[in-house]
Amino acid sequence: xxxxxxxxxxxxxxxxxxxxxxxxxxxxxxxxxxxxxxxxxxxxxxxxxxxxxxxxxxxxxxxxxxxxxxxxxxxxxxxxxxxxxxxxxxxxxxxxxxxxxxxxxxxxxxxxxx
Amino acid sequence: xxxxxxxxxxxxxxxxxxxxxxxxxxxxxxxxxxxxxxxxxxxxxxxxxxxxxxxxxxxxxxxxxxxxxxxxxxxxxxxxxxxxxxxxxxxxxxxxxxxxxxxxxxxxxxxxxxxx
Numbered sequence: 001x002x003x004x005x006x007x008x009x010x011x012x013x014x015x016x017x018x019x020x021x022x023x024x025x026x027x028x029x030x031x032x033x034x035x036x037x038x039x040x041x042x043x044x045x046x047x048x049x050x051x052x053x054x055x056x057x058x059x060x061x062x063x064x065x066x067x068x069x070x071x072x073x074x075x076x077x078x079x080x081x082x083x084x085x086x087x088x089x090x091x092x093x094x095x096x097x098x099x100x101x102x103x104x105x106x107x108x109x110x111x112x113x114x
Numbered sequence: 115x116x117x118x119x120x121x122x123x124x125x126x127x128x129x130x131x132x133x134x135x136x137x138x139x140x141x142x143x144x145x146x147x148x149x150x151x152x153x154x155x156x157x158x159x160x161x162x163x164x165x166x167x168x169x170x171x172x173x174x175x176x177x178x179x180x181x182x183x184x185x186x187x188x189x190x191x192x193x194x195x196x197x198x199x200x201x202x203x204x205x206x207x208x209x210x211x212x213x214x215x216x217x218x219x220x221x222x223x224x225x226x227x228x229x230x
């Protein structure tokens with residue numbers, strides 16, 4: 001089975017722009033979570049989707065949004081980019097909705113905001 | 115809110131020796147999962163080992179084992195016979211064991227260097 005894929009792998013934007021990142025989960029996985037990784041704040045949970053519904057959201061401003069499609073692929077969008085949004089964005093997928101599920105991570109998208 | 119603390123920002127070990135990475139956590143819940151993830155320079159987060167809080171037996175995966183002390187809220191990772199490929203950032207993580215709770219709470223990480 002192919003692993004979690006994220007596109008693009010690298011992205012450079014300027015302040016004020018918006019960006020969309022994509023995550024394709026492992027085939028058959030229905031839950032997708034997003035994390036932001038920065039040197040200062042570490043790994044922080046952004047949000048989680050299951051069956052096209054956002055179930056959990058981290059403590060991020062409304063500029064960060066996401067969605068999930070019927071094929072479980074997910075996108076996250078950041079509007080009005082700020083310098084502090086520069087980070088590695090990781091997505092993770094898990095099979096179902098079971099507490100025993102393990103999450104599998106993608107390689108990440110490195111976003112640089114100039 | 116749950117928190118995870120890794121008090122060792124960096125560790126180094128000689129190849130073939132044993133190293134232990136520390137992790138403590140804080141939670142008011144009794145049922146949860148604990149994880150160790152490895153992040154090599156490629157940035158791909160890889161699951162190393164998982165521990166269910168309701169299990170008293172410590173988890174092991176080949177050269178990797180944990181020392182889970184529930185009362186002390188401690189969860190350390192022992193790597194035996196260290197190999198050059200073990201060099202990476204290691205993150206301890208917590209997750210609630212309830213339906214729909216996929217959120218992982220991570221520690222700040224420990225950078226492990228393997229000296230040849």
